[in-house]
Amino acid sequence: MSRRRGSDDRTTWRQYLRYRFDSLLARGTWAVLLWLGIVTFAVVLTASFLLRRAGVTLAGSEDGGWFEDFWQSMLRTLDTGTMASDSGWRQRLVALSVTIFGLLVLGTLIGVIASGVEAQIDRMKRGRSAVVESDHIVVLGASSLLPDVVDQLCRANAGRRTAIVVMADQDPADLAEEVRQGVENTFGNRLVFRDGDPTRLADLELVRLGHCRTVVVLNGDGDHSGDARAVHTVLAVREALGDHDRTPIVVVLDEAAVAETLAASLDESVHPIVITQAVARNVVFALRERGLGEVMSELTDFRGADVYVVPAPGLVGTRFGDVVVGASGFRPIGLMRDTGAVEIQPAADEVIDSSDRLVIVAHESTVDLDLDCGFIAEQRVGHGDRPDFRSTSMTQHVLVVGWSGLGPPLLTGWAMSAGADSTVEVVFDPRVIDQDGIDVPDLGDISVVLKPFTGDITTLGRRVAPQITAIVLLAYRDHLPSQEVDSRTLLELMTLRRDLEDRVQSAPRLVVELTDPGNSPLADVRGVDEVIVTPAMASRILAQLVDDPSRRAVYLALYTPGGSSIHMVRAERLDLRGTVTIRDIVVAAAAHGVLAIGWRRPAELGGELVLNPAADRRLDLASGDEIVVIG
The missing domain is CATH 3.40.50.720 (NAD(P)-binding Rossmann-like Domain)
Incomplete structure (x- = not known):
């Protein structure tokens, strides 16, 4: 049944004006300021016409012209003390009216500006402004991994002053407090937090994906829809990147099947990681041999030596065996081909090609790759065939x-x-x-x-x-x-x-x-x-994969049985006793078919583990000392 119009349906002028005023306020601070300016101009203009109509002028006028009256009227809206020198009741009434209006306008103006500043501060607290960064790292989503991930990224980028931008659908202040509790030191890097939904393209514009170095997608905790949301986020990121779709995207997932599907559906710029699988692979080393768990913990923590894949244009044409014995601040363990395939412990006579990248254990990626050519010349002769120490499958x-x-x-x-x-x-x-x-x-x-x-x-x-x-x-x-x-x-x-x-x-x-x-x-x-x-x-x-996704292939090559991997070898099995230098250990290991990358004291002597020690460091070997080798 149609509704009949009655007297209650009519809109009064008061309701209409109030509605228009509310609509004006809803448009924001600048709309209100513009409205105040228009009204002020109208009042000042009216006052100047009244003065001209009455044939009087306000105190301070240099002439009796209309523009002078307009100027003096405007001054009285801004400064209440200006009307004190006015004489004559007609001038005073006009000046008083204009001044009272000025007080109202000034009070409103202060309130509007204060409200606008407060709104802007609140907007900044909510992290809704776009970042202006380049070569930054973007982390999308929040989970229990976030504080440790940010801490490791800060260590990986120590001294680079990298911006790490975190965006999640939660209060940025709470998120920042949670993250900073887990970050021991930012090492000069900047932490930026934004509030937004990573699956929405409009929100992704806040983090400037087109100028970032890497994108990390976290899938949350305890949410069965976490993988689905992570995949949704990856697709949104790919759309937002547009022409920059080669930017590496590392995404955390719970289900291996989802990871395999995502990897097969997208190109190699997307790197899915299943947390339980990644952790399990590291722990497997601890089950294979005593001490390997500690070695892998060292290699995956930016607090110590790490695995790096670096270009080596200065070593093109050099034998890999010469790089092994001539290296000083790093320990070479393999080569990455232009196809992305990794060869751990290539033959000593393998010549490094211009398309190859060197896989090393070092304390930083910017290590000097210069070699000790004199030592290479001394040690190049006399390498005979020796038994290696690759472990075979044992009953456990x-x-x-x-x-x-x-x-x-x-x-x-x-x-x-x-x-x-x-x-x-x-x-x-x-x-x-x-x-x-x-x-x-x-x-x-x-x-x-x-x-x-x-x-x-x-x-x-x-x-x-x-x-x-x-x-x-x-x-x-x-x-x-x-x-x-x-x-x-x-x-x-x-x-x-x-x-x-x-x-x-x-x-x-x-x-x-x-x-x-x-x-x-x-x-x-x-x-x-x-x-x-x-x-x-x-x-x-x-964090290791975010810093350099190519590390994934290296870890998988070390993990896969049947190839060269990490082992612990007693020093005496390499014919090493007494006082030696690290370079002596490297040469002895190479003669036995393995690559030395560090050493470890037995637990009863403190259990000290040192990876990538300086080549000229002297070491007094004790009974039970072990050499960490690749072989």
């Missing part, structure tokens, strides 16, 4: 206590280099996780046994059979409240350490997973080979 027996999402990729990676007679025993608490929830991957011929354990946790050590070579404590991070996860893991650790104290010679390697970095010192006890703090380790790996 792993005990896994607990379960988390790290379990499947960790066991898969470990099985790639384990012997066929190896075994895995998974001990779990059925009160925390059902046996059906333990998704053990297919490990081929390797035997896997699941054993529920509901007894007293203090008796857990009795489950460690003498043949066990490694113990992995996984946190029930997907099945227990966060405040209980690490407490349980640490209690299990203390129980196992107590029961294993007598097994000095045959003590198994011990790997512990924690969720809170603050608990890491509590697990850093003698006998623990690797403490896995998943968010911290994942952040370090992610």
Whole structure:
């Protein structure tokens, strides 16, 4: 039924004017200032006409002209003291009216300006202004990885004064506080925070993607739609980049299938990283050999030596073996071809091509690549064939206590280099996780046994059979409240350490997973080979790929069994004893078919690890000292 028009439907002039005034205010500060200027001009113009009509003029006029009256009227709107010298009631009434109006205008003007400044400050706090940066790093989204990622990026760019721009759909002040709590030192870099939805093109304009160096996409925490949102963000970023679509995009994902699909659908500028897989690959080294976990932690942390892929135009035409023995401030470990393929430990006679890039271990990417040509000439002769130290698949027996999402990729990676007679025993608490929830991957011929354990946790050590070579404590991070996860893991650790104290010679390697970095010192006890703090380790790996995505191919080449990888070799096996220089170690290692990149003291002598030491450094080798080699 149609609605009948009544008297209540009529709009009054008051309602109309109020509506127009509200609409004017809604247009912003400049619209209000323009309106005030127009009204002020009209009032001053009216006052000057009244003065001319009355045949009088205001005090201070130099002549009786209309423009002079207009000027004097305008002065009285700006300065209330100007009317004090006016004489005659007609002049005073006009001057008083103009002055009162000026007071109203001035008060309104101050209020409008204050409101506009406050709104602009609020806008700045909300991070809604566009950044004006170039060669900056853009991080889109927020997660528990963010503080550690920013901290590592600051270390990687120390001294470069790089802007790290973070945009997430949350309050920038809260985000900035959270990040700065995890950043020890910005090293001269600038942190910029913006509020916006990374999936919206309009918001992406705030971070100036077309001028950035790298884009990082985080997928959030505990959100089942995280991968979908991350993929949506990547597609929006590609659209926003336009002609700059070769800008590297590193995206964090939870599902390996999503990562594979994304990599296959887009070009090589998009680098998906599955956090659990990346962390598991690092931890696998700790299971392969004692001490390798510490080496990989060093190589993926910008606090020490790192892997770099650098152009080497000055070494074109040089034998790789000559680069090995002649290097001083860096340790060469391989070559990256123009196709992106990585060859770890190429033949000594391999000649570096102009299209090759050198893979090195160094403390910074800008290291001087000059060689000691005199030393090369001395050492080039007399390299005979020697046995190498590449480890073969060995029988290992792993005990896994607990379960988390790290379990499947960790066991898969470990099985790639384990012997066929190896075994895995998974001990779990059925009160925390059902046996059906333990998704053990297919490990081929390797035997896997699941054993529920509901007894007293203090008796857990009795489950460690003498043949066990490694113990992995996984946190029930997907099945227990966060405040209980690490407490349980640490209690299990203390129980196992107590029961294993007598097994000095045959003590198994011990790997512990924690969720809170603050608990890491509590697990850093003698006998623990690797403490896995998943968010911290994942952040370090992610920052390495953000700094240089080509590192991914290097890590995969080192990780893949059957090729050259990282090993620990006793110094005496390289015929090294007494006082030697690092260059002596490099030459001895090369003669035995491996590349030396550092050394490590045994745990009983402090366990010091040094990667990429200076070539002229002298070292007194002690019994049990190990050389870190690639071979």
